[in-house]
Amino acid sequence: MMLFFVLAAVSLALGVWGDEHNIVIPLAFEPDSQLMTATLAVGSPANTYNLVLDTGSPFVVVQDSVFHQTASTSDAAQLEMGDMQGYVTTTPGGGDGAPVKPTMHFITDTAYLVQGSGVEAGGGALAGNMTLALAGLPLKAQGILGLSPPFNKVQGKPGKDGKKTVIPSADVSFLGSYLSDDGRKRLGITGASHFYTAMTPPTDSAAASGQLVFPKEGTTVPVVKGYDAGAAINIDPGTGSTFPGHPFWGIAHRHDLRFVIDDQVLDNVRIDALLLDTGTAGVVGPPSEVAKIIDATQGRLNRTSSDPKQVVADAACDLSIKLGFDIGGMRTTFTALRRPSKPSPAAQSFMSMAMDHEDQGQNVQAVQAMKSYQTAGVNVHAAGVRDSVNALTGTLFAPRLVKLHKRNPLLLSNAHLTDAKDGGQRCTLSLTGNPQVDQMFPQNGPDFKVWILGTEFFQQNLVYHNIDSAVTTIIPRK
Structure with a gap:
């Protein structure tokens, strides 16, 4: 009180x-x-x-x-x-x-x-x-x-x-x-x-911020300043809402989900489900599909690891690029590059790692720990990579991953810490490829491609959930 x-x-x-x-x-x-x-x-x-x-x-x-x-x-x-x-x-x-x-x-x-x-x-x-x-x-x-x-x-x-x-x-x-x-x-x-x-999203002078809002009145998404209501994407149980059939928010069972670079639609990138999750940092996709996206930029995005089990990339911090999704002909983007924020420099101080075998001397960005979805629900494991590494010394070994029951936050074996790159010149790509998403729904087979839309997606889109009608609405920024 x-x-x-x-x-x-x-x-x-x-x-x-x-x-x-x-x-x-x-x-x-x-x-x-x-x-x-x-x-x-x-x-x-x-x-x-x-x-x-x-x-x-x-x-x-x-x-x-x-x-x-x-x-x-x-x-x-x-x-x-x-x-x-x-x-x-x-x-x-x-x-x-x-x-x-x-x-x-x-x-x-x-x-x-x-x-x-x-x-x-x-x-x-x-x-x-x-x-x-x-x-x-x-x-x-x-x-x-x-x-x-x-x-x-x-x-x-x-x-x-x-x-x-x-x-x-x-x-x-x-x-x-x-x-x-x-x-x-x-x-x-x-x-x-x-x-x-x-x-x-963060700026040069301010850290990321936001609001969680519970409207007291009305039965639909309210008009919110700064967001383009005319570009709203509405998803209900008849058009792919994962709820109420499943205990998580997302979009699935559609054939019109596509990845977009600037105005180019990548028809060869497969998307079977998009899960909306503020508890995941970045946008996480299947390694095979994220690799196609990196290749399609023709060098604008630079892959920083040759490990086929993970896809991590960076780019020039001043690069102008739009990454996002086409959902039934409607477009939505996410914050592509993570830029340092002056008031909170630790917020963007990512670790780099060098491999002890064939990638000796090559800096690769550590994959942040992400959450793993199972058929019946969600494994929450919100630790950042630094939390895991700070508790260890010497050589790091990745534990064996068994049916998503045990989380593997690094997905890098036999690696040690090295100095990070100059953050003033290169910025980390918020999109990563992580093999765990390929195992989220094993009953759907190995070709079922799931994506997790995390923090950087929410920075560019208002996301509304109506529990009564099971409607999810995504409204891009103007």
Whole structure:
């Protein structure tokens, strides 16, 4: 409550009042994971936690090492997770051949999302009971704010084996709680259960930023300044929405998904599914297809590793190039190059690695850790590459990857750290090719090509999700 009054007083002093028709949550850039975070206040008195904004996982997960119990904290029923046990990946105990099961302890507590300046600044007055999970996560952020679809709205289409996804015994997803009947009443939401994210890329003078917005009224995407409503791409269950048939946001089962360089459509690049995931840094595609894109630029993009299992590239920082997707004739782009940001130089200080064998002396950009999708859900592993490498010394060996049960964040074997290239001349390409995406949906066969659209996609597009109608809308920047 104290935080609410302090922020409200600051808003009055500055003459700043937020839109009373929306719940607006400011987002901050977290440099180690290259992801955006929101602030959640938990407990009485409240403690605040900076959580990675993750539309690819369902739970609120707080690092058990930083969580503070208060008088309002109590144990919750520990659930049977069904097929969702792969959503949060922690340190496995069963070896390479065993599935990675989450080590999560569920609790209930009072909590609220901390809002920006405005009539409900802080948001403490809107606090309500929430189910959270405590776990040990390999990331420097204090946890994860999951925004994938609520369990109770997933219809669970059967797979090729005829079996449906088995959801947990109770809906402990964040959105299931936040947008429940009681939650909507407390928040003053009278329209649909819907939300959108709007992010901005970094500039020479400012780090990346953004907002998570829950409109209180209406049943469709609102008009937002700076975005081209006339170029909106609407996806519903009849035109390829992965939800409600699956517990994640995305586009699939279409034959009109194409990759675009500037105004050139690459018909030879295969795209079977696009998954929308703020919890992934960059845009991640199958190595075979990303390699075609690099080749098509005829030297404008420079591949920095000859390892066929991964595709990483860079380019001149002043290169003018547009990379994006054509979805049914509508175009959308993503931030292609990662440029250093003056206020937060660590945000773009990527590591380079040199191989100890045939690539001796060649600098290659380390592939950032990404999340792995399984048939029934999502493996969340939001650690940045530097988090993994800083804990190791000497030679790095890549662990054996078994059916996506165990994450391999580096995908580079027998490598050691070297000095990075001059960031003032060359910038890292946000698009990478990672072999894990080829194994996300094994029942669809080896030729099923899945892409993950992460942070850099959201920097150029407002992405709206309507839980009631299962509609996703993508609106490019003007």
